[in-house]
Structure formats: structure tokens, C-alpha cells
Amino acid sequence: MTLLVETATGPIDASELGRVLMHEHVFVISTEIQQNYPQEWGDEQGRIDDAVSRLTELKDTGIDTILDPTAIGLGRYIPRIQRVAEQIDLKIVCATGLYTFNELPHYYRRRSASSADALTLHFVQDIVDGFADTGVRAGVIKCATDKPGLTPDVERVLRACAQAHRQTGCPITTHTNAATERGLDQQKIFVEEGVDLTRVVIGHCGDTNDLGYLQRLLDAGSILGMDRFGIDGYLTTAQRVEVVAQLCDKGYADQMVLSHDASCYIDWIEGEVPLAPLPNWHYLHISRDVIPALLEAGVSEEQINTMLVDNPKRFLESQNLGGY
Numbered sequence: 447m448t449l450l451v452e453t454a455t456g457p458i459d460a461s462e463l464g465r466v467l468m469h470e471h472v473f474v475i476s477t478e479i480q481q482n483y484p485q486e487w488g489d490e491q492g493r494i495d496d497a498v499s500r501l502t503e504l505k506d507t508g509i510d511t512i513l514d515p516t517a518i519g520l521g522r523y524i525p526r527i528q529r530v531a532e533q534i535d536l537k538i539v540c541a542t543g544l545y546t547f548n549e550l551p552h553y554y555r556r557r558s559a560s561s562a563d564a565l566t567l568h569f570v571q572d573i574v575d576g577f578a579d580t581g582v583r584a585g586v587i588k589c590a591t592d593k594p595g596l597t598p599d600v601e602r603v604l605r606a607c608a609q610a611h612r613q614t615g616c617p618i619t620t621h622t623n624a625a626t627e628r629g630l631d632q633q634k635i636f637v638e639e640g641v642d643l644t645r646v647v648i649g650h651c652g653d654t655n656d657l658g659y660l661q662r663l664l665d666a667g668s669i670l671g672m673d674r675f676g677i678d679g680y681l682t683t684a685q686r687v688e689v690v691a692q693l694c695d696k697g698y699a700d701q702m703v704l705s706h707d708a709s710c711y712i713d714w715i716e717g718e719v720p721l722a723p724l725p726n727w728h729y730l731h732i733s734r735d736v737i738p739a740l741l742e743a744g745v746s747e748e749q750i751n752t753m754l755v756d757n758p759k760r761f762l763e764s765q766n767l768g769g770y
């Protein structure tokens with residue numbers, strides 16, 4: 447059976463995914479602000495050219511695919527991603543879902559019914575029919591739970607993601623605040639909705655070295671996103687490497703994926719990437735610095751391959767299993 451994975455340039459055979467960074471954005475944009483105050487974004491073609499050059503550089507370091515979890519709330523615009531994707535060899539997996547820490551956009555607040563949440567309908571549409579008229583289908587579902595926890599609207603998003611997953615089989619990846627153990631809240635809601643937790647990446651687990659918390663997430667079956675290499679404010683690269691090495695040593699290489707959560711352009715902080723306060727927060731840090739540091743810390747080539755190739759493949763191709 448051929449197992450296909452949806453990308454910005456169409457479906458590909460899962461075996462072609464190669465080495466995958468499982469949480470990288472291309473553009474993170476406050477759309478309404480940029481449309482009205484376009485001076486910082488500048489020239490559209492210039493931004494596309496910049497993305498093409500950064501992602502080509504990434505491909506040249508041996509990374510074949512990125513999963514871009516830029517959902518509604520982060521400025522997703524698939525036609526722009528298509529323009530980038532058609533000029534590069536690297537594959538981009540696009541996301542449905544919604545990113546909020548507190549409340550839903552007003553659009554959705556009164557569009558809910560117990561039988562069919564407008565959120566679920568949109569998520570399923572992105573997965574089954576594609577994003578608007580682009581012909582590109584979502585390959586993953588994204589949601590977020592941060593310090594405010596399971597607010598009523600955040601809980602609604604999580605349940606809608608779970609329902610879209612159960613209808614389609616499309617896997618789920620998340621944003622969490624690790625210090626407040628939000629991954630456990632997400633697992634609780636997903637279990638209530640009947641989700642198989644092996645088909646969920648709990649994101650931003652690399653932001654903590656609390657092995658007790660990580661062990662609980664692992665024991666419930668999820669994959670951990672060790673996916674913020676370069677965001678030194680939570681943990682330094684050396685600390686992140688140590689946690690990954692410890693978990694590999696305990697036999698959990700088959701439940702971790704690696705990434706930076708970086709982007710070509712993010713308008714949340716002034717300046718161009720790499721941003722002055724975060725010099726390591728760019729696409730190339732894992733290839734150049736983290737993999738050598740993992741090897742130095744005793745992680746084997748085989749375990750690195752498991753985290754970069756086998757786990758992403760198993761996760762992304764699970765969409766072919768369909769709904770349940």
C-alpha cells in the first residue's frame with residue numbers, strides 16, 4: 447500500500463519525507479496589522495525570495511521536509527507558501543487548526559452546535575477538500591494550550607481538533623507551556639474524545655528538564671516535540687541536548703521529534719531572523735550544532751535517524767489509517 451503525505455506541492459510518498467523538522471514556521475504574521483501597516487513586511491517578492499533562500503540552505507544541510515504548524519491565528523496564507531514551495535526541493539507539510547491561548551476569534555464564538563462545531567467543519571474541510579481553492583490539503587492538525595490552561599474556548603478548540611482527527615485520521619500536533627504541564631491537560635481532553643495518543647505530538651516538551659512530567663506524557667503514548675532548539679530563554683541548547691540524551695538512554699528515541707519552532711519572518715519581535723536576543727533561533731542550528739552535540743552526549747546515529755526520519759514518517763503517514 448502506498449502511504450501518501452499531503453504537502454504544499456501535493457501528496458508525496460511517505461518514504462520521500464526523509465529527514466523532517468517537525469515544527470518550523472515559514473511566516474508568522476499578524477495579518478490584519480500587516481495589511482494596514484505594511485512597511486515592516488515590505489516587499490512581498492522579497493519575503494518570498496528570502497524564504498526560498500533560507501529553506502534551500504536548510505535542504506543543503508540535509509533536511510528534506512518541514513512541518514509548518516502555522517494555523518489560523520498565526521497568519522496562515524497557503525498561496526504564499528505555495529509560491530515558496532514550488533521553488534524549492536524541500537517539502538512543506540501544512541496545518542489546519544487554530545492557535546489561541548485564551549479566546550476564539552469572534553467569528554467562531556456563536557458558530558457552535560453540539561452536532562457540528564464550525565471549527566471542526568473548517569478543520570475537516572482543510573484536510574479533505576484543501577485550503578480554500580489552493581488544492582493543498584492539510585497534513586496535520588494544530589492547537590495550543592498555554593499558561594491560561596483549559597479556558598472554555600481553548601477546550602473547545604482541543605475537542606474540535608480531536609473530532610476532526612477522529613473523522614479523518616489526520617494527526618495532531620500542539621503548542622504547550624511546559625512549565626505549567628499543559629501537555630497533560632491536552633492528553634486528558636484528547637482521551638475523553640477517544641484519541642489514540644500515539645498519534646499526537648505534544649509540542650514544546652524540550653522547554654523543560656522536568657523528567658517526571660515528560661515521563662508521564664511518554665507513558666501515555668504521545669510523541670514529545672523537542673522542538674524549540676535555539677529558544678535559549680526556556681532552556682539552553684546544552685540543557686536541551688542533555689534531556690534528549692537522557693531520554694534516549696532510557697529507550698525513548700522512538701517517541702521524540704526534533705525542531706526549532708523558527709521561521710523566516712515573525713512579526714512578534716522586531717528585526718530580522720536570527721533575532722538579536724536569540725542568535726541560535728534559526729533553521730540551521732540543529733544541523734550545524736545540535737546533531738554534533740547529541741552525538742557527543744552519547745546519542746547514536748541510529749537514534750538521531752529515529753527522531754528525524756522514522757518517527758515523523760510513522761506520525762505523518764498515519765493519516766492513511768483514516769478516521770475511527
Ligand SMILES: [Zn+2]
Pocket residue numbers: 469471515621707
Ligand atoms: Zn510554533
